[in-house]
Amino acid sequence: MSEPEPRLAPHTGLRIGDVAPNFSARSTAGNVQLSAYRGRWLILFSHPADFTPVCTTEFVALAQDAAEFEARDCALMALSVDSLFSHFAWLRLIRDRFDVEVRFPVLEDPTLVIGRAYGMVSADDHDSGAVRTTFFIDPDGIIRAMTCYPANVGRSVPEMLRTLDALKAVDKHGALAPANWAPGASLLRQPKVEIDEIFSAGDATSWFLEEAGKETRI
Structure with a gap:
C-alpha cells in the first residue's frame, strides 16, 4: 500500500507587519x-x-x-x-x-x-x-x-482581549509587554543600545530588563 501524500501547509507569505489583503x-x-x-x-x-x-x-x-x-x-x-x-x-x-x-x-x-x-x-x-x-x-x-x-x-476570549490590550499599550508607550502581562501590570523599557549606557548600568540586567511603569487604561 502506498504512503499518503503529505498535506500541503497553508502558505501565502503573510507575516506580522504585512498589510492585510483587502476584500x-x-x-x-x-x-x-x-x-x-x-x-x-x-x-x-x-x-x-x-x-x-x-x-x-x-x-x-x-x-x-x-x-x-x-x-x-x-x-x-x-x-x-x-x-x-x-x-x-x-x-x-x-x-x-x-x-x-x-x-x-x-x-x-x-x-x-x-x-x-x-x-x-x-x-x-x-x-x-x-x-x-x-x-x-x-x-x-x-x-x-x-x-x-x-x-x-x-479560542480564549480573555486572551484575545489581553493580546489587543498589549498591542495598544506597547504602541502607546513604545514599551514591551512581558509574559502574562495584563492592564495594570508593569511594561518593560526598550533595551539600551549604547555601550556606555550598558557599562554604566547599576547592575548586570537593568540595561535590558527594566520596568517602564504600569498601564491602567488603554
Whole structure:
C-alpha cells in the first residue's frame, strides 16, 4: 500500500507587519469591505463551520463580550465557507438557545478566496474544516498578531482581549509587554543600545530588563 501524500501547509507569505489583503464579501451585516475598517482595530477570524460545537461556544462567548471589544475601538469580523443563509440560520439558533445576539459581521467565503489570500487554508484544501485562525489588524491595516488553533480547540476570549490590550499599550508607550502581562501590570523599557549606557548600568540586567511603569487604561 502506498504512503499518503503529505498535506500541503497553508502558505501565502503573510507575516506580522504585512498589510492585510483587502476584500469585499457578503456578510450577515451587509456587504463588507476590509478597507472600510481603516482607522480602528479589527480582529478577523475564521471558524471551520456553522452548527458545530466548538464554534458555537466561541460565538456565544464573543457575542457576550462584544462590548469589551467595542470599548477598545476594535471591530470583530468572522468568516467561514458556509453560505450567508447558513450563517443566518445558525445565528438565529444561537439567539434562541443562548439568548445572545451575534451582531458582528459573519462573512461567507464559499470559494475560499479570502481564506487562501490570508493563508487560512492550503491551496489543496476544499474546505476550511481544519482551521481556526485569528488576525489582529491595526488602524493602519497592518497585521500585528496572528493565532491558529485546530478545529477541536476553541479560542480564549480573555486572551484575545489581553493580546489587543498589549498591542495598544506597547504602541502607546513604545514599551514591551512581558509574559502574562495584563492592564495594570508593569511594561518593560526598550533595551539600551549604547555601550556606555550598558557599562554604566547599576547592575548586570537593568540595561535590558527594566520596568517602564504600569498601564491602567488603554
